[in-house]
Amino acid sequence: TYTDKDGTVYEWDDEKKAWFPKIDEDFIANYQLNYGNNGQTSEEKQEENSEKSTEYDQKAYEKYCREYYNYYGYEYKGDEATSTTWFKYEADEGTHVYVSGLPSSITEEEFQQLMSKYGLIMFDPHNKKPKLKLYKDSEGNMKGDGLCCYIKKESVDLALKLLDGLEYNGSTISVEKAQFEMKGEFDPTKKKKKLSNKQKRKMKEKQEKLFEWKLDKPVDIRLKHERIVILKNMFDPKEFETDPSLINELREDVRTECSKFGDVRKVTVYDRNVEGTISVMFKTPEEADVCIEALHGRWFAKKQIHAETYDGKTKYEVEETEEEKAERIQTWNKFLEGEASANSDSKG
Numbered sequence: 001t002y003t004d005k006d007g008t009v010y011e012w013d014d015e016k017k018a019w020f021p022k023i024d025e026d027f028i029a030n031y032q033l034n035y036g037n038n039g040q041t042s043e044e045k046q047e048e049n050s051e052k053s054t055e056y057d058q059k060a061y062e063k064y065c066r067e068y069y070n071y072y073g074y075e076y077k078g079d080e081a082t083s084t085t086w087f088k089y090e091a092d093e094g095t096h097v098y099v100s101g102l103p104s105s106i107t108e109e110e111f112q113q114l115m116s117k118y119g120l121i122m123f124d125p126h127n128k129k130p131k132l133k134l135y136k137d138s139e140g141n142m143k144g145d146g147l148c149c150y151i152k153k154e155s156v157d158l159a160l161k162l163l164d165g166l167e168y169n170g171s172t173i174s175v176e177k178a179q180f181e182m183k184g185e186f187d188p189t190k191k192k193k194k195l196s197n198k199q200k201r202k203m204k205e206k207q208e209k210l211f212e213w214k215l216d217k218p219v220d221i222r223l224k225h226e227r228i229v230i231l232k233n234m235f236d237p238k239e240f241e242t243d244p245s246l247i248n249e250l251r252e253d254v255r256t257e258c259s260k261f262g263d264v265r266k267v268t269v270y271d272r273n274v275e276g277t278i279s280v281m282f283k284t285p286e287e288a289d290v291c292i293e294a295l296h297g298r299w300f301a302k303k304q305i306h307a308e309t310y311d312g313k314t315k316y317e318v319e320e321t322e323e324e325k326a327e328r329i330q331t332w333n334k335f336l337e338g339e340a341s342a343n344s345d346s347k348g
Contacts, residue, residue, distance in 0.1 A: 095122065095152065096178035097159050100145040103171045108134060115148040118163060119155020144171070147178060225312035226285035229258070229292055232306040235269075235276040244332055247271050254278055261294060262287025272318035276303070279310065 102111070112130055115121060121130040131149035134142055150156055156177060164175040231254070240247055247269050255267045263283035270277045282288045288309060296307035320328065 094178060095150045095156055097148050097150070097156055098145065098176050098178045099148060099163075099173060101172050101174045102134075102142070102144045102146060103169045104142045104144050106134070106142060106144075106169070108132065111146055111148075114163075114168065115150075115159070118159040119150045119152055122149040122151050222285035223312065225310050227282045227288045228310035229280045229282070229288045229295075230308050230310050230314075230316075231278045231280065231295065232275045232308075233303045234278045234300060234305065235271075235303075237272055237274060237276070240271050241328075241331055244328075250278075254280065257295075258282075258291055261291040270316040270318065272320060273316050274318075275316075277316045279316065285309075 097115075099115070106114075111134055112121065112132055115132065121132065123129065124131050132146065133148075134146040137143055148159075150159075159175050160177070163173055166173045234254070235246075235250060251267050251269050254269075255264055258264050258267070258280050261282070264280060265283060266279075266281040268279045270279070280288075280291065282291065292307040292309065295305050298305050
């Protein structure tokens with residue numbers, strides 16, 4: 001038994017592995033003193049309703065026990081809760097393994113590296129450290145054995161199959177499922193603080209995230225920019241200074257030619273680019289590949305074409321200065337005036 005500071009006597013329940021109040025006349029009297037009785041105000045009335053009083057006390061006591069059990073995470077089962085049988089740890093369902101035969105020179109870091117080869121190790125939510133333990137003697141020296149707690153039961157099976165009997169730094173390791181038994185008197189002050197529902201949920205989410213898997217991106221999936229072909233040496237920017245309409249003609253010529261290789265979505269002429277660059281966007285990268293293979297090295301308007309796949313980064317648009325812009329507008333106006341003059345002459 002164990003007596004609390006408030007005088008309450010506790011009995012150890014081996015099945016539930018917890019301490020519960022010892023139920024006797026002193027406990028019931030103390031309970032009624034602290035929590036009230038059945039509400040009777042006179043001795044005569046209590047005698048008249050002794051049967052109801054007893055029934056009330058029993059219900060109140062059961063309510064107290066139920067709340068007490070629930071507080072510690074157990075289900076209250078009435079008289080069954082006081083049955084005395086040894087608490088049994090189901091090793092087959094556990095995720096702890098006991099490891100012996102370790103070299104005395106092993107460190108906690110080395111032990112963690114060794115055990116993590118067979119599965120993910122459980123982390124203690126209180127100290128944020130892996131649930132590992134290397135046992136030491138009274139002088140602080142390593143005894144050569146330890147304990148490891150995995151997250152998944154499958155990791156235990158893997159460690160038993162692959163680690164047991166393994167030679168490690170001159171020592172033969174032995175692995176077995178951990179067995180636990182009660183030792184010494186129970187000390188409530190050393191009981192670990194229970195996790196809140198929020199902490200449990202957060203811990204579960206982290207564990208699930210560790211085990212989730214995503215499909216790696218297949219190596220044969222093409223990137224979007226690979227459907228764009230860059231054609232260089234297609235023109236001289238100076239050609240457009242005297243006749244800007246050549247830009248549209250060149251664009252249509254390129255579209256017509258490239259349509260032989262696939263579905264052309266867009267053709268852009270970078271008329272100020274000194275490399276004479278044009279970009280052609282196809283529906284698929286495969287169509288772009290065919291275009292590059294067909295046009296690279298070919299001649300166009302006495303110029304040899306250089307065709308390549310767009311790298312997704314290079315900017316081919318050339319920004320013009322204010323002076324260049326004014327000059328371009330002036331040239332365009334002259335071109336329009338010349339077109340208008342030519343049309344009037346043809347009518348005259």
